[in-house]
Amino acid sequence: MTTFYLSSEMEQSVWMICLFFSLILDVFLFLASPDRGGSRRCRLLNAGVFIALLILLCIAGDAFDKKADGLPINPLLPFPMWSLWCIADMVGTLLLGQTAVLIHRKGRTLSHNSVKQTIDMLPNAICYFTPSGEFKLCNLQMHRLFHILAQSDLQHFDELRQALTECDKKSGVVRLPDEEQTYLFPDGKAWRYSQTEITVPDGTVYTEAIFSDVTELYEKGLRLKEQTEQLKKFSRDLKILSDNVLTLTKETEVLSAKTKLHDQMGAGIIAMRQILQQEQVSQEAADSLLLFQKAIRTIKNDNEYPQERGELAEFLRDASTIGVKVEMAGELPKQEEIYRIFVIAMRECLTNGVRHADATALYVTARQDGNNISLRITNNGKPPESVIVPRGGLLNLHRHVTNLGGTMEIQWSPAFTLIIVMPVEKEAAE
Template sequence: MQTFLMLAILLSLVASLILLLVFHDMKIDNRKWHMNIAIFVFLFLLVNALAYSYEAERGKPAYFQMPDVSLWIWWCIVGVIDGLLIWEGFWLHRTRKEKIRQNSIKEAMNVLPIGICYFTEDGYVKLCNEQMYRLFQTIAHRDLQKQEELKEALCLCERYGVSRINNKEIYLFPDGKAWSYRENEVTDRKGKAYTEAIFLDITKKYEEKINLTKQTEQLKEIAKELRYLSDNVLILTREREVLAAKTKLHDQMGAGLTAIRQSLTQENADDKEAVRLFRHAVNAIWNDNQYPLEEGDFERFLQDAKTLGVEVVCVGDLSESEELASICILAMRECLTNGVCHAGATELSIKMQNENHQYSICITNNGAAPDKEIVPKGGLYNISRHVFDYGGEMRIQSFPYFALTITFQEERA
């Protein structure tokens, strides 16, 4: 019985030692730690006392004599201790699943889709996940040991097919994935500083950006074509209105010829009005034949106005910007044809000025005032679109007289 008791105590002693080591690794609270130390010491002393008692029974000298207690009492004590150790074993098994340990942190980091690594102040790896090791292996074809190796590999990443995008911390790997790299300074609870290096997978955003760039280029081409078509529509509209005005002059010429014929066949006929209309039409045709084909757009506009019998009073100079000057000339032509066809204008006033960081042009005529509020459509609408495209502002005044005002900021002009 004593031999079996010693064997049971030895097994309990081994179990207690294992629990002590596990508690130390898991950093269990001090109460359980001290309790298990006391159990271990008690079992160690008990097994030694039984050994000395066993030697004394065999007639050998013993330095320690067991108290005269029944072995069943010692069996009960050891049984209670074993039950306590078994309970602690089950509690420890359940706690190990729930408690965060160093291995748990390492396993959690390996699950992360990002590459992350922590370097000490000396630049050595403190904690690194598998994704970071794989990325560094692709960049440098060796294992990561120090922070300097990572920086050097990023500078020379093109050696192994990894390209840096637009000189930013974005790297395109051979497998087609794009990773963004960044570094942060972090400290632990004790105030010790570490460098955090992170690779973030931005492949989806990178592909979306490429697709968006392609779509933007396509939209620019479409917008360019639409602007070209719109300009052609505007030119055709202007030419149609100029043609209508010239047709009106030809009609006046015909009316003048008819009036002159009637004055020749009738006595005391007033032929002054007929001669005036005829002379006006002949001058218009002559001016049209003198069209300056090799001159600029503004000179051609002045010639068209002269052909239509409209005097242009111009104050100020055109903008030095070709785009804005072209828009202003389009507005002049539109006001010219509208003034002749709808208001019977014979004079067009144009005032251009560049002051207070703004370039503006105001166009009026001496024709009849509009019957109702003018709503931009046709040529005026196309001009407004051009003005807005260049960051300008267009205002139309209908009463008490017509006035078109266009304003551009100086930095755009």
């Protein structure tokens, strides 16, 4: 049986080299294993193996040196060489197995470094602060943004708050006044800041500070504001066009009334001529004379009518000019836009009543009910023969009403009735 002392120097050297590499691998496993849970037992095992290998290697090395120098050797390793090789094989197999397990678990276990690497990959800037204000965990994006804000490294939560307060003075970062906690950085990106408190299971409260990239949302908001301004301009232009259309419609209606008045006067003059030339008066001539008298009264009233200003006064004067009596009940609203719509509605009903129903009287009722005000218009003319489809002036009136959030209803039976309901502003209602 060959012991370590009787074996060759080559075999002794190879065996000690194997022990040395096993010792190095054991140290690596001890340092690489995480200090938690079941891994603690492995670390204790590695520590025990390390001590045993170190003692064994020291004894073998001492014996190897003494043998080389020809000195007497204390037989501390009286074991056969094959048993020492078995020990080396068992230790090597154990350590290699641990190495394989460690490599296999490396991608499946979380460590401080893996968490740090993960948050560094986030597009948002994030940082966690301890109750005392010291930062606990912070990703690269937060460090980059803070360096732009304060031209220094982030160490404390108070530094971050101070940098956000003084960003307009010290850096090219601008706080957007119309956005909540949103900052525009020199590179054109917009970041929205938020902070929350997080309580961990042990009761410690950490502060989470986050910068979220809202550049796309900010740019869309700018485009939306630009489009809104364009729409406002278009709305103003449309209002001017609408007012021009209303003015043209009014002038057309007045011209139509004057033309009708002119025709009545012409028919009356012709009737007077026929009466003077003939001894008998026909019914047609008598009717023409009545229309002639009506036209004369209309001209007289128009000349005597006081020159009041205002849309309602002009409407009443125009109605009197064409011989239509207007009876009004209630007060028109003070809100200018609704007031104009009501006058437009009365004028449209006046024109249609005279043209289609031979009306001589117009009945207008305005009534306020809470936050709504209604206008009801009817006449004493002939009732419509069928359902009225809004066209021309009525269609334009309906568009004005709906643009202000109101409703318009046209009743044709038993008599023509126009009903408009408009919401009024709270101050105007009071």
